[in-house]
Amino acid sequence: MKKILSMTLAAVMCLALFAGCSSTKTETSPAADASAAPTTEALSGTVATNGSTSMEKVIAALSEAFMAKNPDVVVTYDATGSGAGITAATDGTTDIGLSSRDLKTEETGLDATVIAVDGIAIVLNKSNTVTDLTIEQIASIAKGEVTNWKDVGGPDSPIVFVGREAGSGTRDGFETIVNVKDACKYEQELTSTGAVVAAVAANENAIGYVSLSTVGDTVSAIKVGGVACTEATVLDGTYKLQRNFNLITKQGTELSAAAKAFIEFALSDEAGAYIEKAGAIQPK
């Protein structure tokens, strides 16, 4: 535990050093008094982001587009996990913390801005007759308490539960929402969404979870608690297997112009396409 802490701390310190370097560069540049005309002047400097591994794709897509628009800005990303991202935002060691869970009540003094919503689809083999499962049923399947499809209204055949490897953001999201953290009994642990889809498509007994955007035609996404998994049901909150991607900022601290612009960009309509391409949905 102590090791993890010290490692994170070291990483965060490196980042802070980096951020420090670039801000001095900003001062020497002619556009130093950006505060005078923050929107028209060319932005420069570094925007440090730190946190959720699940948000990697979204942040990568957003920062790439943002950096293309503002060539003098560098957006950095540290994949440390939501908890570490929130801590970094609290300590002020990063500009923007990234969290794929909402803030807990005890995590005060922070602002969370939802930039994207991620739906997690439960996928079955095409030949499976089951079309609807409750979250409780999914939880007991994941924990290995229910091992035959006939117990959840399907044919008399064993259930093969396919998931992602430890550390995967989708796995973390699924296990957190379904409340089966560290209690899952997997039959296969695969290292990519594509592999999960392929495994489910190849095995008629299989059940797996993938990000909503990656459900193809080869597997069928079932209803959860009677609600189909679509962008619409994720957005209106009726589909339960979903989570928010948050940008965490510290209350009462002035963000750099570049960081502000990045958050504005992430919320803009223009960013919607990039977020969608990265497999999530922009809230409206």
Added chain:
Amino acid sequence: MKARNITEKVMNVIFVICGMISIVAVVGISVYMIISGLPAIREIGLIDFLFGQVWKSTASEPLFGILPFILSSISATFGAILIGVPIGLLMSVFLSKIASPKLASAVRPAVELLAGIPSVVYGLVGMIVLVPLIMDVFGVKSGSTLFAAIIVLAVMILPSIVSISENSLNAVPKKYEEASLALGATKIETIFKVSVPAAKSGITAGIVLGIGRAIGEAMAVMMVAGNVANMPKLFGSVRLLTTAISSEMSYASGLQKQALFSIGLVLFVFIMIINVVLNRLLKGGQKDAN
């Protein structure tokens, strides 16, 4: 005259440097593995690490026991040897002693090609063809099992066994076999009682090389074995030492990452032991020939 001397000297230095690169690489990797692998072992405890039966690297109370990985790796390798060695040995006998030169020259490139196929392709074919096949044939609920890994590894180690065994069978002096035949032994008797025993050390070297390849393979195994940290069961999902590292490394941090390095160190020790054995065998073979 002088220019020539300088060229000679410069080239000499370049040769020496190139020769040293492999040593630098081996020493560098060894030192790095030991330095990065030891901290986690020290923190977890050697006994808990090597003999712990539960691997839960991202749990809130993480457990880092790699006994399932070690046993899975050993059983997958052992299984692959069990299937691959008889086939490989008979194949090399066929190529060296039985096939007509024409037929042998058609089979040999095929075997050599087998060695050149990238492991991800083995994995892909295994995943798409072998895994569903195992599910149908054996009626198990999931085909991604230790058995699938064994089959894939058995095919992958064939080339190393065949090529080395064939070479050493070819090196058996003709007069041995002629003497055997002259004494009235049949061709088959000659092969198994004279040629194979005479080529024993080369064949063993091929097998050890095969073990090395099987225990070090990650990609193909990852695609067919299911990757769950279970104790090995023939028709159960398993995770090997190699796949344990590659499946978690991309997101790992802190002690989890260090523990993955430690797994690497364990694997490294395994491979070193195999290499030492291999060297002994090859040297032994040379002594026999002299």
